[in-house]
Every structure is written in structure tokens, then in C-alpha cells.
Amino acid sequence: MLKLKILPQPEVFLQLLPGMLQAQTLELLLGHIFTSSRQKYLQPISGKRFLFRTPDGEIELFMCVDHLGIHIQPHTQEVPDVTISGDLMALTALCLGLEDTDSLFFSRRLLLTGDTSTGLMFKNILANLDFDLCAELELKLGKHTADMLWRMATQAINAVEFFDQQVARAGIVVGERFGLSPVEKVKSLETQLHSLNEKHVALKQRLERRHRPDRAKQAA
């Protein structure tokens, strides 16, 4: 069975919790997706403002699109045209084109409020892009580095999501979690290390499937 090594200090990933870092990571990835040659696709949503948020409101990323591309920031006073809510994995899947987005909406893991036209346009712009993020990062950074970065990113996202769930389950309110002692953080995570590892394995398998060449077309 596939085993993905858990990085030695999971709490390192908790440092990703500050909104600014999440915003920068997402901006980096979307910036990569919408390189200059693909920026023309953004034209129909130029000037539109999007808010991505987790249902508990703990993570809020504000995105606006202009002629220079996509900009993401953690906080804003502006009123968005569209708000897309969902758990971090679902939001990441939407933005990076990793899963069937409609199924995420049908199963209520994603919710779109505000201007449905703009939301649908954004979803379809992403769906229309003919790219493989993993392959492109590989080409740019080399396979080893890309694999490592991708693994770290998915682990980080997973760890953040997992920790959020634990925090919510424990009834700890926002702000107090930063007050947890490092020992408590590590303990909380270590007790669930096993299930976390399983989630990583599933993710790894999904990533590997993405690298596998598509099944050859069968003769009619």
C-alpha cells in the first residue's frame, strides 16, 4: 500500500493558518494558472469581486480580477459580487480544477451566493482551461521539487482543514486556538495522526491518478 510520509513537525503547517499566507499561496497558484497567455480568459469577469470563505467564516479570501490578472487578499471591506463558501478542500478543488465542481455544489460542499452568472462564468472559465497544474509545475520546477511542493501544499491544506475540524469539534472559538500551547497543538494532532495519514494516502492516490496517462481510446 502507498504510504506518504508525514512531515516530522505537523504543527509547522499550522503556521500557514494566517490568512495572508493562504492568500499568497492561492494567488501564486491562480497566478500560475492564468499566466499571460491565459489572461484573456479572465476578460469576462474583469472588475468582478469574489469572496471565498469556509462556512465557519474562519478563512476568508477576497479575489478581484483586473487587466493585470488575479489579486487575492485575506480581508476587505468591499462587497463581493459572488461569494463561494465551502470547506478548504472543496474550494481548492474548485480553484485548481481538481474535481467535478458541479458534484461539489450538488452535494452542498460548495455554495454560491450573489451573482450566479458571474459565479458560473468563473467556474466555466476554470473548466475550459486545458492544463494540468501538476505537469506544468513539474516542467517549471523539475519533477522532484514540484512533487515535494505539491505534497507539502496538499499536506498543509489537509492539516489546516483537519486542525480546523478538531478545533471546531472541541468548541474552541477563533482566536483561542492561537493561544494553545505548542504541546497541546502537537498532542491534538498526534492523536489523530493515523486518520490524517489515511487522508494523505487518498490524496496521494488521487494525484498519482492525475499523472497516469489516460486510458487509450477503445476501438469503436
Add this chain to the structure above:
Amino acid sequence: MTTDYRKPELVCPAGNLPALKAAVDAGGDTVYLGFRNASNARNFEGLNFSREEVEEGIQYAHDRNARVFVAVNTSPGPRNISPWTSSIDIASELGADAVIISDIALLAYAKENHPNLRRHLSVQASAGNYEALEFYAREFGIQRAVLPRILTLDAIREICSKSSLEIEIFASGGLCVMAEGRCWLSSYITGDSPNMNGVCSPAHAVRFEQENGTLDVKLDGMLINKFAPDEAAAYPTLCKGRFEAGGKTGHVMEAPYSLNTLEVLPEIFAAGVHGLKIEGRQRSKHYVRSVVSTWREAVDVCASDPHGYVAKKEWMASLNATSEGGAHTTGAYEDDWR
């Protein structure tokens, strides 16, 4: 008496280039698509193909022995027919394998200007009897007809046995209320209809609002559905809304089931249809890849042993997992109602 079984081709949906490639790679024999304008019945924001994308898609499909049909299957209004006729011109120029048309003016245009381009009658024409099909064949030289989803398998078998045309039927995906090309529910509320504008429930009229986990869905400000927390939702259409009638609240027009004919595949083979159409041009490449793979396997298994064929549980589960409503039906195919 021995039964003849015909193995139909899989006609797969694509709303964009990645979906087209996914359909071909997953074993689709043919992909159908539309241009990014009101000329096709899936005219949603950001969906469909530019001229360049159609060109690339046809190249990709032809390189892999797959075909591409271009849907120009809405009805032009009285003012400007050129987006429709130019869609037919471009499809012909780029080497599409067929155009799917419902409007008689466009059929006549295609016949006159592109006689060598195959013409298929769209489901939007709602031609559900042998005589109507003969009329279209005689007047417009159509080679194939997509039957409306109001027919039973017996009726389909009868049409196939009498008609010289190739017959295509829907096998899988979202269902309409079964008055193809003649539904005015959407335009009644939003002003836009699938027949004229290519869109049912245009996104500009749709609003989702959630409070305490309950999801309200509104069409042009009118509440048409309410979903309990954790209840699966779908893209809203008026026919699948929930309304109060006779003191009860529920789906008064149509339940939100998806069509799935895997369980009656041998009967479909025996009816002699040429094409099995999978609905879903509005869906992602992930959906297309998953659904087409399932259907490819099922059709191949059925072709190798139609008598021993049984729809596998995992095929059903896979289709249900991605379908709107999460449940399926064989629709009118096994029904008495027409």
C-alpha cells in the same frame, strides 16, 4: 426467432475542449458540442467552443478515430438568423462530421449550402413518429434523428424497424419534462427559453440563499425550491421545483431524477438504435471522463454477451454519484405513459 443486436455508438457531451479530450480518451465514439452563442441548447456563461477550439477539437477527435457533431439546435428569432447559419458554415468548413439541427429553415439552409455535410435531426424538433421522420428525410435529407424522450422502447423498436434513418436516443443524464423543444416554463419566468435562447433557467435569474443550513433557490425572485440541510441540490429548473398543490408540497411536475438506461441496454441493442446519447454539455471534464468510461465498459460488455449482460452495481453507483438528484430512472422507455 433470433434477435439481432446492434452495438450503438456512444455520443458524448463536451462543453469545452478539456471535456472533449476526456470524452475521446475515455472511449467515446463521437463527441457533440456547440458554438459559444445562442445557436445551441446549452448556452450558459463561459461554456461552449470558439471557432479555434472547435478546430482543435475536431483535429484531436479525428486523430483518434472519433467523430464530432456540432449542435445548431435552437430556433432563430425573426430578426437575425446569421449566428445560426454561420455556425453551420463554420462547422462545415472545419470538417465536422454532422450538424444537429431542429429548425426547418436551418435544415433547408444546410441542405442547400452544404449538401455533403450530414444533417441530424435534433431532439429539439420533437419528431416522435415514423411519418414525421420520413417528412424530414424527404424534405431535408437528414441521415439521423435523435428521438424525444417520450417514447417507450417498443415504440423505438418499431420506428427503427420501419425507418431507413439512423436513430439516436438519450441513454444517460439530466431529464427534461419530456416536451423537447416545446417547453416555455423557463421563458414564462425568466424571459429566456431553451428553444430560442438555448438556455433553461439562465444564470442571471438564479439566486441561491442559505440560512441555518436551509437552501432557498429563487428564479427571478420567485422561490421555486427549498433544500433541507445536507439534502442534495441541483441546478434549478422550474419543472423540478417543489410547489404546494392539493395541500401537499412536492415535485408536482417532475422529480429530479436522472436518466440511466444501463439496466435496459440489451433491449436498446435489440431495438436497433445507432447512437446512444449522453447528456451533460454543461458538466466538467471529470464528469465526462467518469460517465463515458462507465458507458464504454457497459456497451462493450453488452456487445460481447447481450444475453448474459447485467448492469454492474459499481456502474450504477458511479453514475448516481455524479448525477443531479443522485437518483435515476429509465424514464419513458419502460413506461406506459407517453
